[in-house]
Amino acid sequence: MNESLKELLDLLDLEQIELDIFRGRSPEERIQRVFGGQVAAQALVAAGRTVPSGRDVHSLHAYFIRPGDPSIPIVYNVERVRDGRSFTTRRVVAVQHGKAIFTMSASFHAPEPGVEHQAAVxxxxxxxxxxxxxxxxxxxxxxxxxxxxxxxxxxxxxxxxxxxxxxxxxxxxxxxxxxxxxxxxxxxxxxxxxxxxxxxxxxxxxxxxxxxxxxxxxxxxxxxxxxxxxxxxxxxxxxxxxxxxxxxxxxxxxxxxxxxxxxxxxxxxxxxxxxxxxxxxxxxxxxxxx
Structure with a gap:
């Protein structure tokens, strides 16, 4: 495993600082703003850590609101919107300098059988x-x-x-x-x-x-x-x-x-x-x- 992949996996291992509150950091690089894929990935990690085992994420919908500052940590606040019998919903807000820079809603689903097709080739x-x-x-x-x-x-x-x-x-x-x-x-x-x-x-x-x-x-x-x-x-x-x-x-x-x-x-x-x-x-x- 190269050092770059090790660093990414480390970035995704968020620090839990309170119930449903997590903290992530950015790579030590000279960049003007945080890469959007990093924020989305870290937010999904934060949401997933509040979900019961056996439920996999099936969708996410996110908005990039402000550029992220790579020089300071990002705080991820998770809201437990719903825990249903089959589906779990979470909302995540990423915060820097006291302002939201990113929001995400993610839905998790317990596996169950159903009809299947695939039109895409x-x-x-x-x-x-x-x-x-x-x-x-x-x-x-x-x-x-x-x-x-x-x-x-x-x-x-x-x-x-x-x-x-x-x-x-x-x-x-x-x-x-x-x-x-x-x-x-x-x-x-x-x-x-x-x-x-x-x-x-x-x-x-x-x-x-x-x-x-x-x-x-x-x-x-x-x-x-x-x-x-x-x-x-x-x-x-x-x-x-x-x-x-x-x-x-x-x-x-x-x-x-x-x-x-x-x-x-x-x-x-x-x-x-x-x-x-x-x-x-x-x-x-x-x-x-x-």
């Missing part, structure tokens, strides 16, 4: 082992450019393999501009069997590339275009058990953008084709006037 893409890592792919594009060198050299907790163009490639080639992207990802180490941990790690990873589908349609790229962006809200549905240390294909698309906002949605499939997670996110995309 996993896209046909190359196997992940045949694809270069994200770092290797970017290195081919930027070479030894000092602007990117330090960022690309950092170890990452999640191994991502793109089966479609990067935004940086679409920036240079208009023929690659399409509001769709397919990314294989996994945590590259064997993880404990705790189902909540695998769901939390998928929530963490879900925020990495989803907004890129909006940028791809317009030939825009983070760090190379005059844009700023931020997640506004985020919703996930967890359909069946899966493991975050096995390869998952994240098929993503953006059906619309306008008015400084864009909508993106994604589906996570196992390598065998089972649909395990559905995701929808709206993001702010603004052009910066210089």
């Amino acid at each position: 996993r896209p046909v893409v190359p196997d992940p082992e045949t694809l270069p890592t994200f770092q290797d792919r970017m290195h081919e594009l930027v070479g030894d450019d000092p602007q990117w060198k330090d960022w690309l050299s950092k170890p990452r907790p999640v191994d991502a393999r793109y089966a479609s163009p990067l935004t940086f490639e679409a920036l240079k080639d208009p023929g690659l501009r399409s509001p769709e992207t397919n990314v294989w990802f996994r945590c590259d180490a064997e993880l404990p069997d705790d189902p909540l941990l695998h769901v939390v790690l998928a929530a963490y990873a879900s925020d990495f590339t989803l907004v890129d589908t909006i940028l791809l349609a317009h030939g825009l790229s983070w760090g190379a275009s005059n844009i700023m962006g931020a997640s506004l809200d985020h919703a996930m549905w967890f359909h069946r058990p899966f493991r975050a240390d096995d390869w998952l294909l994240y098929a993503q698309e953006s059906p619309w953008s306008g008015g400084a906002r864009g909508l993106a949605r994604g589906q996570m499939f196992t390598a065998s084709g089972d649909l395990v997670v559905s995701v929808v996110q709206e993001a702010m995309i603004r052009e910066i006037q210089r």
Whole structure:
């Protein structure tokens, strides 16, 4: 297990400071704001720790309200909205500087039998082992450019393999501009069997590339275009058990953008084709006037 994954698992092991109150921290990096996937993952951990055993999260709905400050801890307040016979509902508010920066409602469900179908089909893409890592792919594009060198050299907790163009490639080639992207990802180490941990790690990873589908349609790229962006809200549905240390294909698309906002949605499939997670996110995309 690389040090970056160890650090992420440590970040997700929240400190309980009072009944239904937890405290999380951010990585020691020079970043302006907390990564949204981190806040969502930590909030889900906080909610899950107040839920009776045997109930798995099946959905979450979250709003990003203010940028998180990575230099101070985040306090997560959990409200026990309902404990029913089959479903448990929790509401989480993340607080910094005395103000809410993030809210989430999460629902947990005790397993029970029911009718089953799956209309979604996993896209046909190359196997992940045949694809270069994200770092290797970017290195081919930027070479030894000092602007990117330090960022690309950092170890990452999640191994991502793109089966479609990067935004940086679409920036240079208009023929690659399409509001769709397919990314294989996994945590590259064997993880404990705790189902909540695998769901939390998928929530963490879900925020990495989803907004890129909006940028791809317009030939825009983070760090190379005059844009700023931020997640506004985020919703996930967890359909069946899966493991975050096995390869998952994240098929993503953006059906619309306008008015400084864009909508993106994604589906996570196992390598065998089972649909395990559905995701929808709206993001702010603004052009910066210089």
